[in-house]
Amino acid sequence: MSTITTKDANDSKHQCAACGDSDDGGGSLKACAACNLVKYCNRSCQVAHLPVHEQACKDRVAELFDENLFKQPLPNEDCPICCLRLPIEGVQNVCQLCCGKMLCYGCVYAHESTAVDTERFKCFFCRTEASSSDEEDIERLKKRLEANDAQAMVVLGLCYQFGKIGLRQDHAKALELFHESAKLGNHFAHFRLSVCYHDGDIVEKNTRKAIYHGQLGAMAGNVHARYNLGCDEDNAGNVDRAYKHWMISANDGCDLSMKAVQEGYKTSGFVTKDDYAKTTRAYGKSIDEMKSDDRDEAAAFLLQGGKARGS
Numbered sequence: 001m002s003t004i005t006t007k008d009a010n011d012s013k014h015q016c017a018a019c020g021d022s023d024d025g026g027g028s029l030k031a032c033a034a035c036n037l038v039k040y041c042n043r044s045c046q047v048a049h050l051p052v053h054e055q056a057c058k059d060r061v062a063e064l065f066d067e068n069l070f071k072q073p074l075p076n077e078d079c080p081i082c083c084l085r086l087p088i089e090g091v092q093n094v095c096q097l098c099c100g101k102m103l104c105y106g107c108v109y110a111h112e113s114t115a116v117d118t119e120r121f122k123c124f125f126c127r128t129e130a131s132s133s134d135e136e137d138i139e140r141l142k143k144r145l146e147a148n149d150a151q152a153m154v155v156l157g158l159c160y161q162f163g164k165i166g167l168r169q170d171h172a173k174a175l176e177l178f179h180e181s182a183k184l185g186n187h188f189a190h191f192r193l194s195v196c197y198h199d200g201d202i203v204e205k206n207t208r209k210a211i212y213h214g215q216l217g218a219m220a221g222n223v224h225a226r227y228n229l230g231c232d233e234d235n236a237g238n239v240d241r242a243y244k245h246w247m248i249s250a251n252d253g254c255d256l257s258m259k260a261v262q263e264g265y266k267t268s269g270f271v272t273k274d275d276y277a278k279t280t281r282a283y284g285k286s287i288d289e290m291k292s293d294d295r296d297e298a299a300a301f302l303l304q305g306g307k308a309r310g311s
Helices: 006-012 043-069 105-114 134-146 150-162 171-183 187-199 207-219 223-235 239-251 255-268 273-289 293-303
Strands: 093-095 102-104
Touching (some): 093 150, 239 255
Antiparallel strands (some): 093 102
C-alpha cells in the first residue's frame, strides 16, 4: 500500500501543474489567480493545462464566492448620538446633509421635541443651522459629493429618481450617482441598483445585473437585498440557498426574513429546530440592540403621518 508523505505533499506545491517542473521552493511558480489551487511556471503551461483544470477552477471559484456570499456581515454602524445600532429601515434614519452623519430618527425626534426653539432645528451632531430652502439642500449635497460621500450620492440619486427637493426627474443622473456610490461600497446603492435592474422602471431590465448588485449589497450588509436574493433562489427552486439568505438577514433583524424562517421551520420543514432556535435568538438580540424609547416614539409619530426631517 502506497502512502503520500508530508514531503510529497509539500513537493507538489512547488511543481508546475502542467509540465511538472519544480522551483525547489524558490517561489518562481505563479498560482492560478482565480482559484489558487495549482501553480504554473509560465503562461504557456497555464494555457496548455486549461482543458484539464478549467472545471475544477470554476468549481473552486464558485465555492469561494459562496463562502463570502453566505458569511454573516457586520451589523449596521451605531448612531453617533445614542450609540445604539442604526435601524435597518431607512425611514428610521436621517442623513444630515450638512455633515453627512447618519443619525437615528429617534435621536432627531427627541431633540426636535425637547430643545428650545433656537436649537430645535440645528443639526444634532455638528450644530449647523437647518437649511432654509431646497436650493440650500442641493448645495449641501453637492459639497458632500465633492468630499466623496457615498451616502450623499445615494440621497441625491433618489432625489433625481423621484424629482424631490425641486429637482426634475433625471433617471440617467440617478443611475450614475447610484453606480458611483456603489463603487465606494455603499450597500444601499447596490440595493437600489438591484431593484432598478430587477423592475426595469428607470433602466432596461437586466436580471444578471440585478442579482450582481443584490449579492454585493447583501455581502455589504443590506438585509433587504439579501431577503430579495432569498426570494429569487426560492422561486428558482434553490430552497437551501434561499433559507441560508433568510437566516442571515433574520440574524440582523429583518422581519420578513424571520417570518420566512419561521414558516420554513413550522410548515415546510426546510429549517431545522437548531437553526430556527439560533436564528430566533440572533433576531431577538438584533431587535433589542436597535430598540429604544425615543425610537418607539419616533416610529409612532411617523405612523401618524409625521415626516422625518432630512433625507
